[in-house]
Amino acid sequence: MNDCMGWLIASKTLDDIPLQRLKFCVRHFLDIVRQSIQTDQATRGLLSDRQRLLDELVHYVRHYHGLGVRRVINGTGVIVHTNLGRSLLPMAAMEALSAVGASYTNLELNLDTGKRGSRYQHVEGLLCELTGAEAALVVNNNAAAVLLALETLASGKEVIVSRGQLVEIGGSFRIPDIMRRSGARLVEVGTTNRTHLRDYQEAITGDTGLLLRVHCSNYRIVGFTSEVNNAELIRLGKEHEIPVMEDLGSGCLIDLSRFGLSKEPTVQEAVTGGMDIVTFSGDKLLGGPQAGILVGRKQYLDQIKNNPLNRALRIDKLTLAALESVLRLYLDEAQALREIPTLAMIALPEAVLAERAQTLCKQCNALLADSAVFTVLSICSQVGGGAMPEQNLASWAVAVEPIGVKISQLERRLRQGTIPIIGRVEADRLLFDLRTIAFDEIDFLLAGLKAALQPGKGEQA
Ligand SMILES: *Cc1c(COP(=O)(O)O)cnc(C)c1O
Numbered sequence: 001m002n003d004c005m006g007w008l009i010a011s012k013t014l015d016d017i018p019l020q021r022l023k024f025c026v027r028h029f030l031d032i033v034r035q036s037i038q039t040d041q042a043t044r045g046l047l048s049d050r051q052r053l054l055d056e057l058v059h060y061v062r063h064y065h066g067l068g069v070r071r072v073i074n075g076t077g078v079i080v081h082t083n084l085g086r087s088l089l090p091m092a093a094m095e096a097l098s099a100v101g102a103s104y105t106n107l108e109l110n111l112d113t114g115k116r117g118s119r120y121q122h123v124e125g126l127l128c129e130l131t132g133a134e135a136a137l138v139v140n141n142n143a144a145a146v147l148l149a150l151e152t153l154a155s156g157k158e159v160i161v162s163r164g165q166l167v168e169i170g171g172s173f174r175i176p177d178i179m180r181r182s183g184a185r186l187v188e189v190g191t192t193n194r195t196h197l198r199d200y201q202e203a204i205t206g207d208t209g210l211l212l213r214v215h216c217s218n219y220r221i222v223g224f225t226s227e228v229n230n231a232e233l234i235r236l237g238k239e240h241e242i243p244v245m246e247d248l249g250s251g252c253l254i255d256l257s258r259f260g261l262s263k264e265p266t267v268q269e270a271v272t273g274g275m276d277i278v279t280f281s282g283d284k285l286l287g288g289p290q291a292g293i294l295v296g297r298k299q300y301l302d303q304i305k306n307n308p309l310n311r312a313l314r315i316d317k318l319t320l321a322a323l324e325s326v327l328r329l330y331l332d333e334a335q336a337l338r339e340i341p342t343l344a345m346i347a348l349p350e351a352v353l354a355e356r357a358q359t360l361c362k363q364c365n366a367l368l369a370d371s372a373v374f375t376v377l378s379i380c381s382q383v384g385g386g387a388m389p390e391q392n393l394a395s396w397a398v399a400v401e402p403i404g405v406k407i408s409q410l411e412r413r414l415r416q417g418t419i420p421i422i423g424r425v426e427a428d429r430l431l432f433d434l435r436t437i438a439f440d441e442i443d444f445l446l447a448g449l450k451a452a453l454q455p456g457k458g459e460q461a
Helices: 002-011 019-037 041-048 050-065 091-101 121-131 142-154 175-182 197-203 230-240 267-272 298-306 308-312 317-329 333-339 341-347 350-368 407-415 439-453
Strands: 078-080 135-139 158-162 185-189 208-214 244-249 277-281 292-296 372-384 387-402 424-426 429-433
Touching: 002 019, 002 050, 019 041, 019 050, 041 050, 078 341, 091 317, 121 135, 121 267, 121 292, 121 317, 135 142, 135 298, 135 317, 142 158, 142 175, 142 208, 142 244, 142 277, 142 292, 142 298, 142 308, 158 175, 158 197, 175 185, 185 197, 197 230, 208 230, 230 244, 244 267, 267 277, 267 292, 277 298, 292 298, 298 308, 317 333, 333 341, 350 372, 350 387, 350 439, 372 429, 387 407, 407 424, 407 429, 407 439
Parallel strands: 078 372, 158 185, 158 208, 208 244, 244 277
Antiparallel strands: 135 292, 277 292, 372 387, 387 429, 424 429
């Protein structure tokens, strides 16, 4: 231990790392070495080669000290990729974040009256303006929005949901579970493939607190199917004076069918159609920060806002600032499509992607032709994020078939590189879909490919 520390300090190799962190890493490294000596021949060899041991140590410390959350290049073609952080924020939101993060703000101060204000007032107006709703509220994420609405309106009561809509979203958000947690009782009606208005009608009792419709975000029921449409459900709710809520999941403010995607109900359509409460995510198709948005009738939103649970699910000033800037972009639809990365990626024309793929392929060949075979390939991108599951956007990729390196090895090297690069493995090729790779990321991609395909020649192995 002391030997190692002495050497590291003398060599100044890691003198940017705080001493406490260095000690911690060295102790851990030596523990790992001691443990693997018992079983591993290679480690025993390491002990007799002091230089290699110290090199390994430096590598370990650098790796450990590296930032946990950092940028990666998304070559998968999945636009709203939950594992990769979902939506990218537009520049306007980044500017708002740095202004608001580094200064005091009027978060809860009304600048007109000088009295205490509501942190939500900044986005509530915008949300009402954009969706036509009477009132709005923003919480931590859509899962929280659904939980809060259920707890407020239906705790101790029954909530009627079609069996075809009992969705599970990744990360263990399941309608029956969230329902139980909210204290509401789930009443399932209909069958997996077919649910009729009379199923809801017959299930309504004095205990019914809510009729709930859930968007089948990540699956489709096809064939002999039937669901009750919004208008019928809303009429039924009115008749019985029971609120009707729709969990839209992705929640889009712009009709994206012009880009070849199927028509999804927009938030405005749900609101003007008469839904009492509509919930959706901030970071799926909306293209903003993680948030859960509730819009709808004031009478219900007021109850939801006053629920003490709301305080536990509230969002912070950074989210508010980012969300407000994103919503402002929606005031001009053309600007939203241009400046919100999630939408801009959906809107990228196939011809542009084909051209970018050709260029990238040429650059790869010029740089690395002896290490891999590069080809241009027509493929399909996906919207992702549990939105529009079986819909594809025609796109173009560069496919890499490495020479003398296994595809799994290349995939790992790229994933562990200076800027991690995530591609899509298909058969014996690694694909990079140009739709989710920003124009200014191409140089990083090339450098990463070089480092991974020609370790030793490049900057690092
Ligand atoms: C994604 C989704 C959720 C969860 O939203 P988060 O913002 O990830 O919490 C809830 N319901 C539906 C239908 C969804 O698609």
